[in-house]
Amino acid sequence: MTTATALVCDDCATVFPFEGLATLCTACGGLLEVTYDLGAVPRDFRERAAASREEGMWRWRALLPLPPEARIVSLGEGNTPLVAAPALGARLGVPKLYIKNDGVMPTGSFKDRGFSLAISYAHHYGLTRGYTYSSGNAGASFAAYCGRAGIDGTVFVEYIANDAKVAAIQMLGAKVFRLRYTSSVEIFDTLTELTRAGEYTFVNFINPIRHEAMKVYAYEICESLGWRCPDVMIHPVGTGGGIWGAWKGFQELHSLGLIDRLPRMIGVQPEACAPLEHAFQNHLDETVPIGDVTRTIAQSIAGDDMIAGGRRALRAVRDSGGGAVAVSDDDVLDAVRDLGTVGVLAEPSAAVGIAALTAARAHGWVHEDDLVVDVVTGTLLKQTETALQAAPAVRGTVRATVAEFRSIIEGTGD
Ligand SMILES: *Cc1c(COP(=O)(O)O)cnc(C)c1O
Numbered sequence: 218m219t220t221a222t223a224l225v226c227d228d229c230a231t232v233f234p235f236e237g238l239a240t241l242c243t244a245c246g247g248l249l250e251v252t253y254d255l256g257a258v259p260r261d262f263r264e265r266a267a268a269s270r271e272e273g274m275w276r277w278r279a280l281l282p283l284p285p286e287a288r289i290v291s292l293g294e295g296n297t298p299l300v301a302a303p304a305l306g307a308r309l310g311v312p313k314l315y316i317k318n319d320g321v322m323p324t325g326s327f328k329d330r331g332f333s334l335a336i337s338y339a340h341h342y343g344l345t346r347g348y349t350y351s352s353g354n355a356g357a358s359f360a361a362y363c364g365r366a367g368i369d370g371t372v373f374v375e376y377i378a379n380d381a382k383v384a385a386i387q388m389l390g391a392k393v394f395r396l397r398y399t400s401s402v403e404i405f406d407t408l409t410e411l412t413r414a415g416e417y418t419f420v421n422f423i424n425p426i427r428h429e430a431m432k433v434y435a436y437e438i439c440e441s442l443g444w445r446c447p448d449v450m451i452h453p454v455g456t457g458g459g460i461w462g463a464w465k466g467f468q469e470l471h472s473l474g475l476i477d478r479l480p481r482m483i484g485v486q487p488e489a490c491a492p493l494e495h496a497f498q499n500h501l502d503e504t505v506p507i508g509d510v511t512r513t514i515a516q517s518i519a520g521d522d523m524i525a526g527g528r529r530a531l532r533a534v535r536d537s538g539g540g541a542v543a544v545s546d547d548d549v550l551d552a553v554r555d556l557g558t559v560g561v562l563a564e565p566s567a568a569v570g571i572a573a574l575t576a577a578r579a580h581g582w583v584h585e586d587d588l589v590v591d592v593v594t595g596t597l598l599k600q601t602e603t604a605l606q607a608a609p610a611v612r613g614t615v616r617a618t619v620a621e622f623r624s625i626i627e628g629t630g631d
């Protein structure tokens with residue numbers, strides 16, 4: 218049922234079989250990546266998925282690394298809508314604009330695909346206790362799937378996480394601790410040490426399974442477009458798991474002959490802390506610590522450095538002919554409002570793609586004729602303080618009488 222073959226190290230190319238809970242390479246500490254035997258993928262992969270009795274992302278199980286006998290831990294993730302936004306697109310110079318709305322996932326963010334897969338996998342291999350660190354969304358998702366699987370989950374939330382997100386994690390049953398640190402580097406070092414000591418972590422990229430589920434973006438988007446590949450895909454970038462996974466998915470579809478080209482991938486971060494954009498613009502091989510995570514409303518993607526030097530995310534944007542953009546909070550707030558006009562409620566981190574379009578056009582990575590897919594990764598409803606900040610004031614107060622209602626509706630009242 219799965220065509221996954223092994224785990225291979227990014228740095229030393231050591232190959233590890235699937236025989237339990239592997240995290241980082243035990244030879245050199247590098248990141249592990251799942252490999253597949255694409256020749257063994259059924260020729261009618263698309264048709265099978267379309268006819269599958271599984272739901273959402275699990276229709277694509279042939280390209281997900283879960284042993285066939287494993288139980289799926291699911292809350293109905295995936296199959297999110299691809300919303301055409303021609304009027305907003307025209308205003309931004311790309312009339313063929315589509316929004317992939319992952320804000321409608323079970324816990325309100327795109328993290329659910331990753332945790333459905335990663336928790337299914339860990340549960341299969343007998344994990345009873347696990348942890349992740351999170352700015353809010355990963356924690357909620359992790360908590361929800363741990364709850365379903367009976368895994369005892371602990372979430373270390375970043376101190377910048379807002380209260381609504383923290384409350385959601387607690388509602389979903391995980392133990393929550395607030396995490397103090399001065400730089401993302403501290404967290405990465407601590408996590409690496411814990412991983413070496415044998416602890417299993419659900420942090421993106423350190424966990425080699427999680428981002429595999431992000432490939433399903435590529436499958437769902439191409440399916441929604443009648444098996445046409447978009448010219449451009451824009452994705453917010455935190456650790457880079459989302460954009461890396463999506464890029465891998467497009468490459469797989471291309472290798473399988475199901476799409477005739479690849480999209481340019483554009484990664485977006487807040488101006489206050491944009492290590493990917495900094496490394497990209499300065500032609501660096503790796504990200505370096507930069508910026509201040511407290512100075513942006515885009516909390517879910519606020520990091521002053523990236524795991525493993527952001528090398529995978531850099532590869533995704535460079536190899537695809539795309540780029541990296543940094544956006545201001547003011548532009549992000551405007552993008553939150555713009556997305557509201559097309560019926561999509563996006564948290565700031567999820568709206569950065571729309572905020573980046575003008576700059577991406579100016580760089581020449583996006584052209585007027587392009588079919589552009591922007592991914593909205595999380596719902597505004599979990600970042601209520603931004604909703605209050607972005608929304609206009611209520612028009613006024615009326616008495617509930619027929620006469621007052623009528624005068625408002627007919628536009629004669631104030
Ligand atoms: C986690 C998150 C991201 C960043 O995803 P990465 O895979 O870490 O790059 C973007 N947007 C939202 C809403 C998120 O929760």
Ligand SMILES: [Zn+2]
Nearest residue numbers: 226229242245
């Ligand atoms: Zn290695």
